[in-house]
Amino acid sequence: MKSHVCWAVVALSAGLSAVSVSYAEVRITSARNDGSATSEFLFENVPSPSRSDVAAQARFTVVDGRPDGNGGGVEKLSDGKVPTEEDQPAENFFFRAGTDGGRLRVDLGRAIDVKQVNTYSWHPGSRGPQVYDLYGSDGKADSFDAAPRRGVDPLACGWKLIAKVDTRSEGRPEGGQHGVSVTDSNGTLGTYQYLLLDVFRTEAADPFGNTFYSEIDVVDPSSPVVAAGPAGEPTGEIRRQVVEIEAGKYQITIDTTEAPDLTKWASDELTPVVKRWYPKIVAMLPSDGYAAPARVSITFSANMQGVAATSGTRVRCAAQWFRGQLQGEAKGAIVHELVHVVQNYGRARSSNPNATRTPGWLVEGICDYIRWFLYEPHSRGAEISARNLDRARYDGSYRITANFLHWASETHDKEIVRKLNAAAREGRYTEDLWAEYTGKPVQELDSEWKAALKEKAAAEAAHSHR
Numbered sequence: 001m002k003s004h005v006c007w008a009v010v011a012l013s014a015g016l017s018a019v020s021v022s023y024a025e026v027r028i029t030s031a032r033n034d035g036s037a038t039s040e041f042l043f044e045n046v047p048s049p050s051r052s053d054v055a056a057q058a059r060f061t062v063v064d065g066r067p068d069g070n071g072g073g074v075e076k077l078s079d080g081k082v083p084t085e086e087d088q089p090a091e092n093f094f095f096r097a098g099t100d101g102g103r104l105r106v107d108l109g110r111a112i113d114v115k116q117v118n119t120y121s122w123h124p125g126s127r128g129p130q131v132y133d134l135y136g137s138d139g140k141a142d143s144f145d146a147a148p149r150r151g152v153d154p155l156a157c158g159w160k161l162i163a164k165v166d167t168r169s170e171g172r173p174e175g176g177q178h179g180v181s182v183t184d185s186n187g188t189l190g191t192y193q194y195l196l197l198d199v200f201r202t203e204a205a206d207p208f209g210n211t212f213y214s215e216i217d218v219v220d221p222s223s224p225v226v227a228a229g230p231a232g233e234p235t236g237e238i239r240r241q242v243v244e245i246e247a248g249k250y251q252i253t254i255d256t257t258e259a260p261d262l263t264k265w266a267s268d269e270l271t272p273v274v275k276r277w278y279p280k281i282v283a284m285l286p287s288d289g290y291a292a293p294a295r296v297s298i299t300f301s302a303n304m305q306g307v308a309a310t311s312g313t314r315v316r317c318a319a320q321w322f323r324g325q326l327q328g329e330a331k332g333a334i335v336h337e338l339v340h341v342v343q344n345y346g347r348a349r350s351s352n353p354n355a356t357r358t359p360g361w362l363v364e365g366i367c368d369y370i371r372w373f374l375y376e377p378h379s380r381g382a383e384i385s386a387r388n389l390d391r392a393r394y395d396g397s398y399r400i401t402a403n404f405l406h407w408a409s410e411t412h413d414k415e416i417v418r419k420l421n422a423a424a425r426e427g428r429y430t431e432d433l434w435a436e437y438t439g440k441p442v443q444e445l446d447s448e449w450k451a452a453l454k455e456k457a458a459a460e461a462a463h464s465h466r
């Protein structure tokens with residue numbers, strides 16, 4: 001039923017040993033999103049990947065084991081970027097096929113209080129789950145070995161075991177996005193300069209058991225607070241406004257309880273946009289027998305990082321980001337999320353056992369097409385000019401794909417987005433649809449589109465030099 005997070009396994013402390021093991025005060029929270037996950041990496045109880053964590057400046061080193069040449073280097077673990085597809089080797093780090101993982105060291109540069117270690121992976125099969133032991137060290141012990149290879153017990157050379165992570169689950173599908181957050185009830189895991197991940201393969205039945213790690217975040221207490229557990233009851237006054245649309249046919253609740261300073265902006269500026277655009281989006285994206293969600297909530301969260309994310313009919317917004325964008329991208333970002341609510345692509349699998357997966361770039365591209373070309377065309381936010389021409393590819397996701405969809409609907413088929421959406425929602429998206437709708441395979445459309453962009457860029461250059 002949900003479009004982004006289909007379900008999540010949450011294991012808090014001891015008790016659910018199949019999913020998590022806890023050491024002393026350490027808490028391991030893990031979550032999994034299935035195939036409809038998008039590159040937003042939204043999890044129920046695990047923070048989304050961060051760009052601003054301290055690992056972004058840390059040095060990652062392989063101290064044992066061999067990286068797989070088909071993957072990206074260890075820098076993929078801290079670049080603040082996550083894959084846009086479920087099977088994108090080059091956007092992940094993983095150990096070589098046929099081997100049993102290896103050891104990775106993270107050097108934070110100096111000893112700091114480590115509040116959280118969050119790890120993310122994404123793969124449709126057995127390379128999705130994560131199995132690793134996490135150690136930490138301040139590097140001060142006389143016996144300290146900064147690069148203990150397999151066979152050397154880290155506990156014997158200055159390291160402390162922080163957690164043993166295993167997100168495999170008996171009898172459940174393993175593929176999808178896995179997110180793990182290691183925290184401590186005291187607020188800090190300890191003071192460490194070095195972290196060591198002893199990474200194991202998830203299975204040995206075939207050579208492809210090494211996890212596709214997408215990102216590793218290390219959060220210190222001075223980073224913005226991230227809620228790793230279920231959010232507690234809000235304190236203070238509850239601030240919820242209900243937007244009634246078409247005499248109550250749709251009701252959208254906007255909750256600014258955690259960000260009271262946004263209440264006035266929400267009622268003055270956001271409410272009219274939501275009221276006008278939710279039914280418009282519903283009308284733009286119809287399909288046989290489909291009724292869009294009638295109850296939707298938009299919640300501004302004090303602790304969320306990133307921008308916004310949608311899970312079924314619930315839109316969560318990072319209050320911090322919105323505060324800085326009230327005159328900029330704030331409303332457009334909500335329009336994007338409302339498209340996710342209406343897309344509802346997760347429903348295909350509940351009604352169609354043979355449902356195909358709609359690629360993430362198209363899911364996001366449709367949202368950004370409606371946002372940038374229909375909601376705020378005046379902002380020209382998805383223009384491709386001479387400057388960013390080399391980034392143009394139909395599956396570039398977000399506003400790049402949006403530009404392609406705009407071009408395809410102007411040039412080939414005015415109804416193409418409506419048709420692609422209906423196919424995606426019914427679980428029958430395939431690449432062949434492009435040829436069916438336009439008479440040309442998508443690769444050919446891609447070349448045509450790029451040629452048109454080039455021509456336009458050249459014309460603009462000539463014009464500006466006149």
Ligand SMILES: [Zn+2]
Nearest residue numbers: 040340364367
């Ligand atoms: Zn999105």
